[in-house]
Amino acid sequence: MDNRIIVTYGDDPMRMTKELLEAAKLDQMIPKGALVGLKPNLVVAKPAETGATTHIEIVAATIEYLQAHGHNNILILEGSWVGDSTKRAFKVCGFEDVSRKYKVPLFDTKGDSVTVKSYGGINMEVCNKALEVDFLINMPVLKGHCQTIVTGALKNMKGCISDREKRHFHALGLDRPIAYLNKVIKPQFILGDGICGDLDFEEGGNPVRMNRMFCGTDPVLIDSYIASNMGYEPHDIEYIKIAEEIGVGSSDIEHADIVELNRDTTIARPTSSRKVQKLAKAARPKEACSACYANLIQAFARLDDEGWLNEFVRNPVCIGQGYEGQSGELGVGKCTCGMKHSLPGCPPRTPEILKFLREYAKN
Ligand code: SF4
Structure with a gap:
């Protein structure tokens, strides 16, 4: 489904997740017995309603879907940004409860050993658990970012590198290393959370209730969709441009096959931001x-x-x-x-x- 993005609208992430996964036929993409890694965005220890993190209902619904289709070898892996604790984020964002309920382990990539991967002259310390996973499901949040303008699938992979590497990425100006990272570690599926991502900041504070979720397999196309939802052209976003140039995917959102499963019928509510x-x-x-x-x-x-x-x-x-x-x-x-x-x-x-x-x- 490289050229396709499936979209659903609403305010019930549990139902929406299952609808998307059924429509995408995700179970058929995953080899039998594969170790499936779920990579949410828990950049900080703040609930999803702040616009910063992936809704826990999306993760729970994905696990239910996978287990119902016989994929029982699942783990959740993430590393919050430098300065916050992933373990605290797991607790605050409801991941500890979900882990217990579905017997799916949580893995903090901050404590992991690393393998150095290289692309385009940049050496990157990638966490070994992310490399061990057979099928990686990236679960980014549609939101703004003070440096890179938007953030989505490509940037969410930063949770799979060491803290030292995260600092190094900032020193290199973020855009190029983010694009290059996606050459050395490529998720097989992307499930986007556009329920209420932040207008400007990856750490939340100005959530906009957008009531949508989307999925696809091309991270460049998904990020181009995110950029377009926020009123940008894909090439306004430097790391999208670089990722396309080095062959990570396509930014051609104009010719993408965007399948909308329904229409949003919920009435807009005032926001506190x-x-x-x-x-x-x-x-x-x-x-x-x-x-x-x-x-x-x-x-x-x-x-x-x-x-x-x-x-x-x-x-x-x-x-x-x-x-x-x-x-x-x-x-x-x-x-x-x-x-x-x-x-x-x-x-x-x-x-x-x-x-x-x-x-x-x-x-
Ligand atoms: S019904 Fe009216 S308000 Fe609702 S999405 Fe369509 S144009 Fe917008």
Whole structure:
């Protein structure tokens, strides 16, 4: 399924995970008796609701799916960032309970022995457990990052190197070593958590409820999808560009086979993040679906970077089912088709919203 990304919307990660794994036929990709490694993102010891870490329900549902299909040799491996304890993250994020319930061991890569792997003149200390695993499932969170702009599948592999190597990566400027790491260790499957990742920071604090999950096998394509969801072109993200150049995968999101299993029907709720509240002043929601509203918020974040946000604070953008059949000035989504300026789509994607609002602001 290299060219394919399967997407599902909603607010029930347990159900959504199983739907995605069934649709992807994951069980058929895994050899019998394989040691399956689950690699979540536990960069810090903060619950998933902060926008920093992988939802525990996704991990639990994946284990249930794997065990139901006869894949019982499973472990969860992760190493938090330098300065936080993986063991604390396992506890705070609910992994200890899941480990006990399903009898799946937790492995802290920080304490592991390493093998030095080389690519492009960079030597990398990779944890041996990550190399031992026969089938690796990468479970990144769709979120922003203060240095690399976005973070997703490619960067999540940093949890499989030693702390000393993590420091070395920062000294090298992150982008190139992240791309190179994915040449020496390649997950076979990626299950993305886009439930409520952070707008700007990998350590959370400004979660945006995006109510989506997605899966695929090409980490470059998955990260291009993440970038696009946040209103960026894939090549705006340096490590995506480098990873594509060295043959890790394709960033051609325009021609990707994106299969959406359903539509989001949950209604957007207000968020406590001050940054998101600032962006939300440019929207006038009325029964807006969560996924649709989140795409608009991500577009506003880019418009804020470009200096256009205040245009829409003065002239807010209507969104939501409450506008069906109504007239007005400006709206996004098919529900606002009665307005003078309206962007079709259900939900319209972030890049489309961005293009539409940029043009509106300029005119
Ligand atoms: S266009 Fe309307 S119905 Fe469609 S996702 Fe947006 S708010 Fe929901």
